[in-house]
Amino acid sequence: MHGTIFTLLKRYVQTQYDHSTWIQLLENADLTAADFDHKHVYPDEHLYRLVGEAATMTGLSADELHEKFGEYLVPDLMYMYQKLLRPEWTTLDMLEHTESTMHKQVRQENAGNTPPVLHVTRISPDELFIDYVSARRMSALAVGIVRGVARYYDEAESIEVEPTTSENGEQVRIRVRRIR
Ligand code: HEM
Structure with missing residues (x-):
């Protein structure tokens, strides 16, 4: 998936929740690369893991998120x-x-x-x-x-x-x- 989508997901979490929630999310999703940029394409799996962990953390379903x-x-x-x-x-x-x-x-x-x-x-x-x-x-x-x-x-x-x-x-x- 395009890095822009990851960058915007990061901003979404930071603005709707806070920066520490984003860090926690990365940790829970077992992702070390804290940054994504718009020039690269990243594995879809990373997005699934981040949204899946966010669902667990917020109690919302992955679809709702x-x-x-x-x-x-x-x-x-x-x-x-x-x-x-x-x-x-x-x-x-x-x-x-x-x-x-x-x-x-x-x-x-x-x-x-x-x-x-x-x-x-x-x-x-x-x-x-x-x-x-x-x-x-x-x-x-x-x-x-x-x-x-x-x-x-x-x-x-x-x-x-x-x-x-x-x-x-x-x-x-x-x-x-x-x-x-
Ligand atoms: C200004 C209009 C739009 C732009 C610039 C845009 C751009 C993008 C980009 C850059 C991606 C990532 C693609 C990749 O990483 O391979 C994407 C994915 C996606 N877009 Fe759009 N999009 C637009 C409008 C829409 C609209 C209107 C819909 C729905 C009706 C839509 C549905 C999706 C979905 C669901 C994905 C996720 C990937 C997937 O499901 O396979 N987009 N879009």
Whole structure:
């Protein structure tokens, strides 16, 4: 997984909890490398261990933590890739174009980057399905990111996000709907 995701996880833990929680988390996850940088790709296993330990420490489920973390990631991801965002987009448009713009760019930056494939079907101006496909089985993170995107566009109150298949699969269908 891209170092940016680890760097943001570190910041998430430091801001939601504190620095010593992060150190404790690294220790519990048996990781010595305290720092990650955005130029490298790190083993997915490290992320699973960190989130797994965080779940034990907080009493939240790994899925809940993935969702919260996904929501937290969005402003930074938007900032980093702002050149690819079109000013006329709102939540559903942005989701519709993630695969062909942002994730495409992420894949081109480094052969080791493997963001999930998001097959998006726009059913109407107010509804779409995201078919998430990834061996990482992190669709809970995707659900959190969708919530974060809705918040970014000030649509948190009107956007409904609902996984329609089990959240732990390699393929998960997520329904996103705007209620007017
Ligand atoms: C500004 C928009 C976005 C940017 C810049 C972005 C960027 C990234 C990057 C850099 C990674 C790490 C890839 C790797 O290490 O191989 C990633 C992973 C991921 N992205 Fe995105 N992303 C964006 C939007 C989205 C959206 C809208 C969703 C969900 C609908 C999403 C779902 C995910 C998930 C779930 C992962 C974790 C890896 C996996 O499940 O296989 N991303 N993204």
